[in-house]
Amino acid sequence: MRDVAVIGVGMTKFGELWWQNLRELYVEAALEAIKDAGVDHLDSMYVGCMTSGLFCAQEHLASLMADYLGQKHISAYRIESACASSGLAFRLGFIEVASGMSDIVLVGGVEKMHTGADATYCLASAADQDYEAFHGNTFPGLYALIARAHMAKYGTTREQMAAVAVKNHYNGSMNPKAQFQMKIDKETVLNATPVADPLGLFDCSPVTDGAAAAILCPVELAKKYTDTIIKVIGSGAATSTIAVHQRDDITFLDAVYQSGKKAYEMAGIGPKDIDLAEVHDCFTIAEICDIEALGFCEVGQGGPFSEAGNTALDGKIPINTSGGLKSKGHPVGATGVAQIVELVEQLRGTAGERQVKNARRGLAQNMGGSGGSSVVHILEVQ
Amino acid sequence: MIVPRHYKEIPQRYRLQGNRCKACGRVFLPPRKICPCGSEDLEDYNLSWKGKILTFTIIRVPPAQFKYQKPYAVAVVELEGGGTIQCQVTDTPLEEIEIGKEVEIVFRKILSEGEAGIHCYGYKCRVV
Numbered sequence: 005m006r007d008v009a010v011i012g013v014g015m016t017k018f019g020e021l022w023w024q025n026l027r028e029l030y031v032e033a034a035l036e037a038i039k040d041a042g043v044d045h046l047d048s049m050y051v052g053c054m055t056s057g058l059f060c061a062q063e064h065l066a067s068l069m070a071d072y073l074g075q076k077h078i079s080a081y082r083i084e085s086a087c088a089s090s091g092l093a094f095r096l097g098f099i100e101v102a103s104g105m106s107d108i109v110l111v112g113g114v115e116k117m118h119t120g121a122d123a124t125y126c127l128a129s130a131a132d133q134d135y136e137a138f139h140g141n142t143f144p145g146l147y148a149l150i151a152r153a154h155m156a157k158y159g160t161t162r163e164q165m166a167a168v169a170v171k172n173h174y175n176g177s178m179n180p181k182a183q184f185q186m187k188i189d190k191e192t193v194l195n196a197t198p199v200a201d202p203l204g205l206f207d208c209s210p211v212t213d214g215a216a217a218a219i220l221c222p223v224e225l226a227k228k229y230t231d232t233i234i235k236v237i238g239s240g241a242a243t244s245t246i247a248v249h250q251r252d253d254i255t256f257l258d259a260v261y262q263s264g265k266k267a268y269e270m271a272g273i274g275p276k277d278i279d280l281a282e283v284h285d286c287f288t289i290a291e292i293c294d295i296e297a298l299g300f301c302e303v304g305q306g307g308p309f310s311e312a313g314n315t316a317l318d319g320k321i322p323i324n325t326s327g328g329l330k331s332k333g334h335p336v337g338a339t340g341v342a343q344i345v346e347l348v349e350q351l352r353g354t355a356g357e358r359q360v361k362n363a364r365r366g367l368a369q370n371m372g373g374s375g376g377s378s379v380v381h382i383l384e385v386q
Numbered sequence: 387m388i389v390p391r392h393y394k395e396i397p398q399r400y401r402l403q404g405n406r407c408k409a410c411g412r413v414f415l416p417p418r419k420i421c422p423c424g425s426e427d428l429e430d431y432n433l434s435w436k437g438k439i440l441t442f443t444i445i446r447v448p449p450a451q452f453k454y455q456k457p458y459a460v461a462v463v464e465l466e467g468g469g470t471i472q473c474q475v476t477d478t479p480l481e482e483i484e485i486g487k488e489v490e491i492v493f494r495k496i497l498s499e500g501e502a503g504i505h506c507y508g509y510k511c512r513v514v
Contacts, residue, residue: 122449122450124448124449125449125450125451134391134395136472138388138496139460139472139496140449140451140452140455140458140497141445141460141472142445142447142448144447145443145460149441149442149460149462149472150441152442152485153440153485156441156485197446198444199447200445200446201444201446202443249462249470249471249472250470
């Protein structure tokens with residue numbers, strides 16, 4: 005297997021982008037990544053997207069996106085694993101380069117969610133449609149089930165969950181591409197409109213349009229394009245029970261644990277060796293469960309660990325320096341690669357005001373549904 | 387469309403018709419062909435209509451199909467004799483729903499689909 009590097013990244017502004025359609029978003033991010041890398045051709049492309057069919061009545065994204073990117077003869081694939089779609093696209097691109105099949109591979113993700121479609125309905129298709137969504141549950145509702153169980157089992161509080169949103173908004177206030185670049189306080193989170201008790205509006209990531217892209221190539225070839233080699237040292241993916249009610253432990257995201265374990269093993273390191281992480285905070289409780297499953301704190305201690313400031317920019321392990329899904333925005337199919345974009349900026353030392361000092365290793369964890377799938381990547385600057 | 391798919395799920399939704407793994411005893415709704423333990427030796431099993439609440443939420447922002455029902459509660463219910471389901475909590479004031487409370491399963495209309503308003507029925511639970 006060949007060593008693989010990320011040599012270019014691109015990302016649109018995230019937000020409510022009524023004036024940009026699905027293909028324009030994707031092509032903007034992809035062109036930015038191609039120019040950032042300085043490559044003159046692509047061998048292959050993976051497009052992560054969750055549900056363009058429901059939001060835009062558009063499938064067959066491999067053809068559409070390659071066509072509009074001016075790459076009509078390359079092999080292209082559309083990858084779907086709910087909100088983990090582009091994290092998995094990244095993994096497949098990594099595998100293709102590592103295997104020696106291709107040299108220059110573009111991995112991207114896109115979601116156009118502001119289309120007038122019923123977003124709550126579209127997103128519920130990532131749940132068990134016949135045994136969760138049929139009963140009227142929603143994505144905030146599924147994570148609310150997890151949150152209430154976590155509160156009952158470990159004593160996690162709404163204030164601790166609110167601390168996650170406050171921290172992510174603080175980080176996002178320094179990210180010019182974030183959807184919500186404003187700081188918020190704890191009271192804003194606690195007093196927000198309830199969505200699915202115990203979760204309120206500010207416990208939830210927003211509905212977002214956006215795209216992100218990255219270029220992968222063998223490390224040997226990367227030296228031709230850049231002096232800052234960012235190597236993919238770990239990659240792990242795992243699935244778990246799709247329906248929340250059929251899990252042995254509702255409070256533990258074992259797909260996250262398994263995907264993290266595989267990535268750590270491949271990299272030959274553990275959570276203590278990570279300098280910063282982008283984790284899948286689609287809801288505040290999700291970030292708490294993610295950092296527990298990834299080993300950044302003890303299981304059950306994610307709430308107090310977050311509230312004590314350990315996950316802040318200057319904390320023990322900075323989490324979601326980009327603002328996370330909560331503040332940066334969550335165009336579901338684009339999120340996985342957008343996390344990679346943040347890691348690359350941090351490892352290059354170009355993250356501006358939100359730069360983590362001496363960042364050498366970053367971890368990205370991207371989750372599908374309520375934890376039915378998860379993918380973890382670890383990047384290291386050489 | 388839910389209605390054509392709903393027809394297939396009627397044994398599960400009307401009668402809680404699932405199955406049980408003869409090797410490890412786990413109970414499933416809907417029935418599975420193979421148990422996560424690896425066994426393919428499963429027997430038909432109708433789940434109990436009694437259980438208790440493991441966790442719950444109150445949905446205040448529903449999908450369009452449930453907009454006239456809001457706010458409503460959805461719970462994870464562990465059934466006596468095995469198996470867990472997710473369903474709405476009905477006939478119970480929202481403030482009386484708590485983790486650990488005993489419930490019974492009841493047969494109710496879940497939603498009505500489309501302009502014709504075709505009813506889809508299934509199970510909900512209520513605190514006893």
